[in-house]
Amino acid sequence: MDLSLVIPTYNERDNIHPLVERIHRALDPLGIAYEIWFVDDSSDDTVAVLRDLEARDPVVHVFHRELERGLASAVVRGFERAQGRYLVVMDADLQHPPELLPAIYQRLVDGIDVVIPSRFVEGGSDGGLGPLRKLISWTARVIGQLALHRLRRISDCTSGFFGLRRDVIEGADLNPIGWKILIEVLVKGRYRSVHEIAYEFVARDFGESKMSLREQWNYFRHLVRLVSQSPPDRRFFLFCLIGLSGVIVNEAVLILLLYGFHARDTVASVVASLVAMLNNYLWNDRVTWKSESSGRGWGWKLPMFVGISAVGIAITTLVMRACEGVGVPVPLGQAIGILVSTTWSYWMNSRVTWRN
Ligand code: GDD
Ligand code: MN
Numbered sequence: 001m002d003l004s005l006v007i008p009t010y011n012e013r014d015n016i017h018p019l020v021e022r023i024h025r026a027l028d029p030l031g032i033a034y035e036i037w038f039v040d041d042s043s044d045d046t047v048a049v050l051r052d053l054e055a056r057d058p059v060v061h062v063f064h065r066e067l068e069r070g071l072a073s074a075v076v077r078g079f080e081r082a083q084g085r086y087l088v089v090m091d092a093d094l095q096h097p098p099e100l101l102p103a104i105y106q107r108l109v110d111g112i113d114v115v116i117p118s119r120f121v122e123g124g125s126d127g128g129l130g131p132l133r134k135l136i137s138w139t140a141r142v143i144g145q146l147a148l149h150r151l152r153r154i155s156d157c158t159s160g161f162f163g164l165r166r167d168v169i170e171g172a173d174l175n176p177i178g179w180k181i182l183i184e185v186l187v188k189g190r191y192r193s194v195h196e197i198a199y200e201f202v203a204r205d206f207g208e209s210k211m212s213l214r215e216q217w218n219y220f221r222h223l224v225r226l227v228s229q230s231p232p233d234r235r236f237f238l239f240c241l242i243g244l245s246g247v248i249v250n251e252a253v254l255i256l257l258l259y260g261f262h263a264r265d266t267v268a269s270v271v272a273s274l275v276a277m278l279n280n281y282l283w284n285d286r287v288t289w290k291s292e293s294s295g296r297g298w299g300w301k302l303p304m305f306v307g308i309s310a311v312g313i314a315i316t317t318l319v320m321r322a323c324e325g326v327g328v329p330v331p332l333g334q335a336i337g338i339l340v341s342t343t344w345s346y347w348m349n350s351r352v353t354w355r356n
Contacts, residue, residue: 003027003034003105004084008074012092013046014206020053020060022098030102037082038092039074040064071160071210072176072184072222079169088163089181093204095128096161100199104163113191115163116182118156123198133211140219147223148233150186155196157183164189177225178218179211187226235288239346242283250276281305289354304353311348312341 005023009016020036027034036059038050050062063081065074075089086108090096100117107115119126126134141158144151151157162182168189176184186194227233253275257268281302316337323333 001035001083001085002032003086003088004082005034005036006075006078006082006087006089007036007038007092008071008078009038009040009042009046009050009092010210011042011044011046012207013044013049015093016046016049016053019092019094019098020057023101026098026101030105034059035083036060037078038062039078041069041074071179072181075181076174076176085166086163087166090161093207095201095204097199100197103197107195108163108165112193112195113165113168114194116154116156116159116194116196117161117199118159118196119199119201120155121196121198124200126201128201128203136216144183144223147227147237148183148187148230149236151183154186154194157186177222179215180219180222183222183226187230235350236346238288239284240342242280242288243342245283246276246280249279277306277309284349292354301353305349308345308348308353312345315341315344
């Protein structure tokens with residue numbers, strides 16, 4: 001079997017026939033062996049439509065679930081049944097055009113590990129979403145990319161449309177919560193190359209979206225779980241969290257020195273910053289890089305950490321000034337600077353302070 005399509009369905013009765021017809025028109029000319037796995041959780045008569053098709057069309061297979069529900073887990077069950085060397089996941093509602101399948105397949109055959117049709121590369125569009133969904137979708141992508149470094153270079157990391165070579169997920173323990181099967185694959189899979197192809201995400205003709213507030217919450221839970229299971233992402237998250245704790249320590253010490261000990265402003269400010277730095281150092285040493293024994297004592301690590309933090313402050317200010325130069329307000333420029341310097345100091349600390 002060359003190619004398996006895995007298509008999750010939930011109440012899509014009117015979309016099944018046009019979908020399968022368009023898949024045939026797109027794939028039959030390639031002369032390859034392919035199959036379609038529908039994994040269905042519908043509560044309407046979609047399953048009857050699917051069963052009828054299964055009886056007549058040899059490429060169609062149906063797995064109807066009673067005990068489990070949910071888009072991402074449906075795809076995992078589809079992967080378990082699929083026989084193809086290459087796998088493509090797509091929605092049933094024709095928002096993902098089957099006409100793209102030959103191009104996806106060709107790239108997989110050419111040796112690309114993961115192929116993602118993208119709404120956000122040159123030539124693509126997400127015209128099928130309303131303005132609120134667009135904003136939610138954008139926020140979801142940005143949060144995902146901040147939390148998980150493997151998503152950062154991928155413009156449409158929350159796509160429900162993608163192809164992969166089967167061995168990308170061979171042995172990976174896929175256990176997604178909710179909808180976003182692709183981020184599970186991108187975080188847990190074994191791959192080198194990812195290609196994105198522009199496409200237009202069009203509006204539905206039949207039925208409606210099943211996206212809900214509950215799925216957005218599930219997405220958040222899914223991210224938390226992936227971060228906690230992925231050591232580099234977990235370390236970066238802890239580093240940022242400890243950085244925030246440093247701000248609280250800094251302010252608390254400042255207030256104590258100013259009002260408790262009537263210290264001079266400059267002295268209070270400098271001492272507060274030093275205590276905060278020590279706080280951050282200790283937490284990072286005990287928690288973030290706990291399992292990293294560089295074999296060096298605090299006599300190396302502490303001065304390194306302090307030095308890196310000092311350069312980090314300089315970077316923040318430089319970035320802020322650069323932003324200011326192109327008209328960005330100072331507070332926003334400072335925020336961008338903090339982001340840059342945090343990333344930089346994380347990178348330095350993980351390579352110099354806590355590593356040989
Ligand atoms: N088996 C199963 N179980 N299928 C489901 C379930 C479920 O609980 N919920 C939804 N589906 C199926 C739908 O029938 C459809 O085929 C597909 O999953 C996507 O659902 P939609 O409700 O159409 O989602 P959307 O259009 O709002 O968003 C989709 O496209 C975006 C762009 O690619 C999703 O795939 C998003 O994850 C994606 O970002
Ligand atoms: Mn849809």
